[in-house]
Amino acid sequence: MVPSGSPILSILLILLLSPFMVSLPIQDRLLKCLPKYSESSFPFSTILYTQKNSSFISVLQSSAQNVRFTLSSVPKPEFILTPLQESHIQAVVICSRKLGIHLRVRSGGHDFEGLSYVSEIETPFIVVDLAKLRSISVDIEHNSAWVQVGATNGELYYRISEKSKTRGFPAGTCSSVCMGGQISGGGYGVMLRKYGLAADNVVDAHIIDVHGRLLDRKDMGEDLFWAIRGGAGGSFGIVTAWKVKLVPVPSAVTVFTVTKTLEQGATKLLYRWQQIVDQLDKDLFIRVQIQTANVSSQGKRTITTSYNAMFLGDANRLLQVMKHSFPELGLTRQDCIETNWINSTVYIAGFANNTPPEVFLQRTYPNREYFKAKSDYAKKPVSEKALEGLWEKLSEVESPLVVFTPYGGMMSQISESQTPFPHRKGTKFMILYYTGWLDAKENVAKHIDWTRMVYNYMTPYVSKNPREAYVNYRDLDLGMNNNSNASFVEASVFGTKYFKDNFYRLVHVKTKVDPDNFFRHEQSIPPLPLHMR
Ligand SMILES: Cc1cc2nc3c(=O)[nH]c(=O)nc-3n(C[C@H](O)[C@H](O)[C@H](O)COP(=O)(O)OP(=O)(O)OC[C@H]3O[C@@H](n4cnc5c(N)ncnc54)[C@H](O)[C@@H]3O)c2cc1C
Numbered sequence: 001m002v003p004s005g006s007p008i009l010s011i012l013l014i015l016l017l018s019p020f021m022v023s024l025p026i027q028d029r030l031l032k033c034l035p036k037y038s039e040s041s042f043p044f045s046t047i048l049y050t051q052k053n054s055s056f057i058s059v060l061q062s063s064a065q066n067v068r069f070t071l072s073s074v075p076k077p078e079f080i081l082t083p084l085q086e087s088h089i090q091a092v093v094i095c096s097r098k099l100g101i102h103l104r105v106r107s108g109g110h111d112f113e114g115l116s117y118v119s120e121i122e123t124p125f126i127v128v129d130l131a132k133l134r135s136i137s138v139d140i141e142h143n144s145a146w147v148q149v150g151a152t153n154g155e156l157y158y159r160i161s162e163k164s165k166t167r168g169f170p171a172g173t174c175s176s177v178c179m180g181g182q183i184s185g186g187g188y189g190v191m192l193r194k195y196g197l198a199a200d201n202v203v204d205a206h207i208i209d210v211h212g213r214l215l216d217r218k219d220m221g222e223d224l225f226w227a228i229r230g231g232a233g234g235s236f237g238i239v240t241a242w243k244v245k246l247v248p249v250p251s252a253v254t255v256f257t258v259t260k261t262l263e264q265g266a267t268k269l270l271y272r273w274q275q276i277v278d279q280l281d282k283d284l285f286i287r288v289q290i291q292t293a294n295v296s297s298q299g300k301r302t303i304t305t306s307y308n309a310m311f312l313g314d315a316n317r318l319l320q321v322m323k324h325s326f327p328e329l330g331l332t333r334q335d336c337i338e339t340n341w342i343n344s345t346v347y348i349a350g351f352a353n354n355t356p357p358e359v360f361l362q363r364t365y366p367n368r369e370y371f372k373a374k375s376d377y378a379k380k381p382v383s384e385k386a387l388e389g390l391w392e393k394l395s396e397v398e399s400p401l402v403v404f405t406p407y408g409g410m411m412s413q414i415s416e417s418q419t420p421f422p423h424r425k426g427t428k429f430m431i432l433y434y435t436g437w438l439d440a441k442e443n444v445a446k447h448i449d450w451t452r453m454v455y456n457y458m459t460p461y462v463s464k465n466p467r468e469a470y471v472n473y474r475d476l477d478l479g480m481n482n483n484s485n486a487s488f489v490e491a492s493v494f495g496t497k498y499f500k501d502n503f504y505r506l507v508h509v510k511t512k513v514d515p516d517n518f519f520r521h522e523q524s525i526p527p528l529p530l531h532m533r
């Protein structure tokens, strides 16, 4: 018998117990840790989903926009946490770090490569899903709004319009994209030529850093505040809310869509559009959506180019602007839909005519499909001959979509280094190459190869050194961090495409705020390697 209280017993106990302690299931350790760093009485088991939970798959898929990353072959998180308030996020950052659980953060799940909910290499991982952090408070008197990251574009637009018919916000065209990822990577919509990006209109933010601290602009400092407005999500911390500046919109705006096929002179017209589009009146945004269509029941195909536009003014003034700047389109009064700003956002988002804006409150995600996409920036017009070559490439896949989005206006007035988003002066338009499909049996590689082939074909006609790309159109073909030992050299390949020289400042900020690279993914900003600090 060993007398109680003896040091030998204590040592024995420690030896016996410690292996047991560490082998407690990770779930139990997480549930034990979380309340220590949040309200102690909060039942975290009600917001933590494990793989065994019957709702696990539906919660995981709830906002996964690219169906490719929901297949059973894709790695699944060990846990999903759905925080209800900021303190829950603070706790999960601290506990994931302590327990060595890799963390991914998701707001709206629109990441083209699924990085907000899939970790290919690092396991186990937890998805912190911010869909429930979606409150919006609009302050018309001060021309601003606080919007939490899980709120969608549609919800923000609707809440602004409830309070004022002459205020808006220049975020994306797609109504289900969320504020979290979108503003982190820039965020453009039909008002970018007048007011710049969503990120250009952010005046304050709340972020939870790697130590679990909740910081506002003053606390985080101007370097980090700069980095999070365009440096892309998942590298610096977890943003919980943005304070945005509202912008004036006229009570009457005008939208239209005019479609021309090859037979109607689409190629020449698109060449003309490219020459003038970045010089147009700032109130006017005309993007071109390029698709293929059947001409006849015999399967003969053509190219359709749809000029999809929004004008910050009434139809009469629009017709004058068009007559002066782009008469070749032949816009008529009958083509024009004069409406208010909120209805124009419903139209631009692609809902059927006369859909009431309340559709934005349903937060549904229509038309989810499998897709692969890439982006480019054009500095000069793509010649008619080159366009004809592009039309041939488009006929090699079933339902391709190429979109030319005009820049110029305010986009050229903001300097390249004002935010991390560098595609400013000298950019005529952005290009999106997209292929989507619905059938799970479709060959994924075929579609991926197609986007690579088109991208390859376009090389001579777009930006070079670096070949620029939009970080919110994430594309893993551009390069990847290998693993937690993110390599600065590897990352600078994709990093300079997305951010040009701003990449180096982003690395600098990252090194300061998260030197151990806790917040990371395949294309996150790496900290400087130790020997370079
Ligand atoms: C159908 C569709 C339409 C689109 N239309 C537009 C458009 O009109 N304009 C435009 O600019 N873009 C558009 N995009 C791109 C979109 O802006 C990006 O995919 C954006 O990153 C999505 O944000 P999210 O919160 O919905 O996505 P998520 O997948 O949740 O997040 C994207 C990235 O940001 C990180 N992240 C998410 N939340 C946070 C947070 N709170 N703090 C820190 N990091 C975070 C994620 O980890 C991930 O790396 C579109 C995308 C799709 C799929």
Ligand SMILES: *[C@@H]1O[C@H](CO)[C@@H](O)[C@H](O)[C@H]1NC(C)=O
Pocket (backbone or CB within 6 Å): 044, 045, 046, 047, 048, 049, 050, 052, 053, 054, 055
């Ligand atoms: C699933 O997880 C949720 C959230 O933690 C919890 O409320 C629910 O009881 C769980 N259901 C099952 C069947 O485990």
Ligand SMILES: *[C@@H]1O[C@H](CO)[C@@H](O)[C@H](O)[C@H]1NC(C)=O
Pocket (backbone or CB within 6 Å): 293, 294, 297, 298, 299
């Ligand atoms: C076009 O024609 C092809 C061949 O006849 C057919 O398979 C396809 O479904 C048609 N597409 C559309 C959009 O009608």
Ligand SMILES: *[C@@H]1O[C@H](CO)[C@@H](O)[C@H](O)[C@H]1NC(C)=O
Pocket (backbone or CB within 6 Å): 338, 339, 340, 343, 353, 354, 355, 356, 357
């Ligand atoms: C906006 O759309 C709603 C729903 O279709 C319609 O009732 C309303 O009249 C529209 N407003 C304007 C100004 O067009």
Ligand SMILES: *[C@@H]1O[C@H](CO)[C@@H](O)[C@H](O)[C@H]1NC(C)=O
Pocket (backbone or CB within 6 Å): 480, 482
């Ligand atoms: C990652 O690193 C390993 C070992 O350093 C190497 O073998 C592998 O090719 C790298 N993978 C990528 C995608 O770079």
Ligand SMILES: *[C@@H]1O[C@H](CO)[C@@H](O)[C@H](O)[C@H]1NC(C)=O
Pocket (backbone or CB within 6 Å): 483, 484, 485
């Ligand atoms: C990272 O690098 C360290 C030291 O070189 C090595 O021990 C470790 O295994 C690497 N980690 C990964 C995930 O490759």
